Each structure stands twice: as structure tokens, then as C-alpha cells.
Amino acid sequence: MKERAEFLEKVKKRLLDRRLEMVQDLDNLITQKVSDGQVQDTGDEALSLTMENLKSSLEKTDIDELKLIDDALSRLDKSEYGVCVDCGEPISLKRLETFPYAKRCIVCQESFEA
Known part of the structure; x- marks a missing residue:
């Protein structure tokens, strides 16, 4: 029983650490989006659009993982994990x-x- 409790505490810490890391990464992406508004020429514009699409894709993936983490933390709190x-x-x-x-x-x- 003690082994399981220790395991669950380690998992919870790992999930919380990952969640914090992801929230910080998403915050950085959002900050970059706001400050990336200037485009110099057509080539820069194409690169800017490509980078924006990549950021949006990464953001969605991070948000999906964040939902999984929140669900796991909820199950931990309800003793359903x-x-x-x-x-x-x-x-x-x-x-x-x-x-x-x-x-x-x-x-x-x-x-x-x-």
C-alpha cells in the first residue's frame, strides 16, 4: 500500500511539473504571436505564415496534452487513477x-x- 502511495505521489509530481512546463511554453508561444506582427517582404511573409502554422499546430498538440494531464490529475484527486x-x-x-x-x-x- 505504501509503495502505491509513493508511486502515485511521484506520478502527481511528474504530471504537475509537465503541466507547468507546458503552460509556460504556451505562454511563450502566445507572447511570440503578439510580437511577431512585422513582415519585411513577400519572402518574409511566406516564412512568417509557415512559422505561424507550425506554432498553431504545436499549440494544439500542447493543449491536447494539457487536457490529458488535467484529466489524469482529476482522476488522482478522485482516487480513480x-x-x-x-x-x-x-x-x-x-x-x-x-x-x-x-x-x-x-x-x-x-x-x-x-
Whole structure:
């Protein structure tokens, strides 16, 4: 029981650290968007549009990961973390170590993705 509690504390810290890092990265992206308004010529404009599209794509990916992290933190607070949302069986610690915001066991995840 103590082992599991220690594991859950480590996971929570890891999730909170990653969340903070992502929020800071998103904040930096938003700040850059505001300050990147000046374009010198057509070549710069094309590069600027390409960079803007890349930033938007990264931003969406980060926001999606942030949602997964928030969901995992919510499940931790409700003592539902580590239990598959589909079958109710425990998710392996190895899977949770690799993918700390997993909400399905590997069998259910494979079925979900099929």
C-alpha cells in the first residue's frame, strides 16, 4: 500500500511539473504571436505564415496534452487513477510510468484504437 502511495505521489509530481512546463511554453508561444506582427517582404511573409502554422499546430498538440494531464490529475484527486475507464481493471504500473495519463489498460486501449 505504501509503495502505491509513493508511486502515485511521484506520478502527481511528474504530471504537475509537465503541466507547468507546458503552460509556460504556451505562454511563450502566445507572447511570440503578439510580437511577431512585422513582415519585411513577400519572402518574409511566406516564412512568417509557415512559422505561424507550425506554432498553431504545436499549440494544439500542447493543449491536447494539457487536457490529458488535467484529466489524469482529476482522476488522482478522485482516487480513480490507475483504473481502466472501460473494464475497471488496474492499469499496469509499467504502462502508467511510460504514459502517466493513460486512462485505459493496454487491452482496452488497443480495442479503442482499432
